[in-house]
Amino acid sequence: MKCLTDTTEERIKEAAKTVFLEKGFDGTTTRDIASAAGINSALMNYYFRSKEKLFQSIFNDVCTLLFKGMLELINQPISLRDKISKLMDHQFQMMMQNPNLTIFIMNELRLNPERLYGTIGMAKQVPESIFHQQIEDAIAQGIITPIDSHHILTMIIANIQFLFVSKPMTMLAQGLDEAGFNAFATRHMEYVKDMICEYLFKPEPVT
Amino acid sequence: MKCLTDTTEERIKEAAKTVFLEKGFDGTTTRDIASAAGINSALMNYYFRSKEKLFQSIFNDVCTLLFKGMLELINQPISLRDKISKLMDHQFQMMMQNPNLTIFIMNELRLNPERLYGTIGMAKQVPESIFHQQIEDAIAQGIITPIDSHHILTMIIANIQFLFVSKPMTMLAQGLDEAGFNAFATRHMEYVKDMICEYLFKPEPVT
DNA sequence: CAGCGATTTAATCAGATGATTAAATTTTTT
DNA sequence: AAAAAATTTAATCATCTGATTAAATCGCTG
The missing domain is CATH 1.10.10.60 (Homeodomain-like)
Incomplete structure (x- = not known):
C-alpha cells in the first residue's frame, strides 16, 4: 500500500x-x-515527544486534507455556478474516501478548543477569498440573490458534510447498508446542488 | 436551579x-x-453499576431530547410549509440551548456503533411518519417537487445541525463571539428556510 | 430505643496508561 | 574496521482509573 x-x-x-x-x-x-x-x-x-505532540502533528495533517482542496477551488477563476458544483463534488469525493474526517475534526475542536490555533491560518483564508469577491460582484450585477458569502459557503458545506456526520444514524433510520447509503448520498448531492443553485441564481429575489 | x-x-x-x-x-x-x-x-x-451503565442512561436521555420534539412535530396535522418551518425553529431553539447535543451524539455513535441499538426505536419512527405521507400526497397533487421525504428531512436537519456542529470553526473563520455567532445562525436559518421552501414549493419541477 | 435496611464514606485493589531509562542493535562517519 | 551517532528494544515507574469492600451513618419501623 x-x-x-x-x-x-x-x-x-x-x-x-x-x-x-x-x-x-x-x-x-x-x-x-x-x-x-x-x-x-x-x-x-x-x-x-508525547502522545499530545504526535496528535498535533496528525491533526494538522487532516485539517490540511480537509481544507486544502477546498481553498484551491475557492480561488480558481471559474464561474460561480461551476465553482459551487465543483466545491460540492470535491467535498463529496473526499468524504466518500474518509467519512469520519469532519466529525473527527469538529469533535476534537469541541473537546479541546486550543487546537483551533493550529487551524487559524486555513480557516481565515476561506472567507477572504476570490469567492467572496465573486459573490459580491454577482450580487452587484443582479445575477444572484443578495446574500453574504459566509452563508453561501455554510450552505454548501453543511449540506454535504452533515450527510457524513450523521451517516450511522441515517443508515439506521432508513435501514441502509454501505451501498445503500452511498446511493442515497449521491442522489442527495444532486438535489442539494440544484436547491442551492436555484436559490442563488433565480432571476429576481422575492423581497 | x-x-x-x-x-x-x-x-x-x-x-x-x-x-x-x-x-x-x-x-x-x-x-x-x-x-x-x-x-x-x-x-x-x-x-x-458502572460508568458504561450510567452513560447508557444519559445517552438515552439526550437522544430522546434530540428526537422527541421533532417526532411530535413531524406527526402534527399541520400544513407542510408550516411543518417545515416549525421543524427548523424547534431544532434551532434546542441547539441554541444545547449546542453540543448533536455532535456529542453523532460522535459517540461513531466511536461505539452498538449504542445505535438504543436509538433504533426513535430513529425508525422518523421516516415512517405522517410527514412521509404528507409529502407523497403533495407530490401526487403537484404541489411540491417530486423528492423522497428522506431527502427533505435530511435537508431540514443538515442545514440547522451543521451550524452547531461547526460552531467553533465558524466563529474562528469569521472572527465571531457568542453574540455574533447567534446573529449569524439566526439569519442563516431564515435563508435556509426560504431556500428549502422555494425549492420544494416551486410551481413546476425543471425536469 | 433496638434493630434493620438504605445510603454514604474512606480505603484500597488490580489493571491500564503515558512516559522514562538504560542497554542493545543498526547505521553512518572517520 | 573503529568510533560515533541514530534507532530500537525490554523493563520499569508513577500515576490514573474503574471498581470493590468493609465499615460508618442515617432514617425508619416495631
Whole structure:
C-alpha cells in the first residue's frame, strides 16, 4: 500500500492517523498506535515527544486534507455556478474516501478548543477569498440573490458534510447498508446542488 | 436551579450529563462525575453499576431530547410549509440551548456503533411518519417537487445541525463571539428556510 | 430505643496508561 | 574496521482509573 519510502516516522504517523481517526484522542492509547505501527511503544516517544505532540502533528495533517482542496477551488477563476458544483463534488469525493474526517475534526475542536490555533491560518483564508469577491460582484450585477458569502459557503458545506456526520444514524433510520447509503448520498448531492443553485441564481429575489 | 425533588440519583445523572456532554465518554472519569455531583466516587457505582451503565442512561436521555420534539412535530396535522418551518425553529431553539447535543451524539455513535441499538426505536419512527405521507400526497397533487421525504428531512436537519456542529470553526473563520455567532445562525436559518421552501414549493419541477 | 435496611464514606485493589531509562542493535562517519 | 551517532528494544515507574469492600451513618419501623 505504501512505497519504499516507508520510514519509521512515517509508519508511526500513518498508524496514528488511522487509530486517532477511529477512536479519537481520548480513546487512543500509545500502545494502540505502537501495535498498529508494529513497533515498540517507546519508539513513539522517541520520534514524537508525547502522545499530545504526535496528535498535533496528525491533526494538522487532516485539517490540511480537509481544507486544502477546498481553498484551491475557492480561488480558481471559474464561474460561480461551476465553482459551487465543483466545491460540492470535491467535498463529496473526499468524504466518500474518509467519512469520519469532519466529525473527527469538529469533535476534537469541541473537546479541546486550543487546537483551533493550529487551524487559524486555513480557516481565515476561506472567507477572504476570490469567492467572496465573486459573490459580491454577482450580487452587484443582479445575477444572484443578495446574500453574504459566509452563508453561501455554510450552505454548501453543511449540506454535504452533515450527510457524513450523521451517516450511522441515517443508515439506521432508513435501514441502509454501505451501498445503500452511498446511493442515497449521491442522489442527495444532486438535489442539494440544484436547491442551492436555484436559490442563488433565480432571476429576481422575492423581497 | 433544581427543585427539592433532588434525589442523589438525579444529582448524579445531572452531573454525569454535564460532564459527559462536555468531555465525551472516553474523556470523562468517574471521579469527574463524582466531584461534579459532590459525592463520593463509590456512590456512582452504588446507583449505577458502572460508568458504561450510567452513560447508557444519559445517552438515552439526550437522544430522546434530540428526537422527541421533532417526532411530535413531524406527526402534527399541520400544513407542510408550516411543518417545515416549525421543524427548523424547534431544532434551532434546542441547539441554541444545547449546542453540543448533536455532535456529542453523532460522535459517540461513531466511536461505539452498538449504542445505535438504543436509538433504533426513535430513529425508525422518523421516516415512517405522517410527514412521509404528507409529502407523497403533495407530490401526487403537484404541489411540491417530486423528492423522497428522506431527502427533505435530511435537508431540514443538515442545514440547522451543521451550524452547531461547526460552531467553533465558524466563529474562528469569521472572527465571531457568542453574540455574533447567534446573529449569524439566526439569519442563516431564515435563508435556509426560504431556500428549502422555494425549492420544494416551486410551481413546476425543471425536469 | 433496638434493630434493620438504605445510603454514604474512606480505603484500597488490580489493571491500564503515558512516559522514562538504560542497554542493545543498526547505521553512518572517520 | 573503529568510533560515533541514530534507532530500537525490554523493563520499569508513577500515576490514573474503574471498581470493590468493609465499615460508618442515617432514617425508619416495631
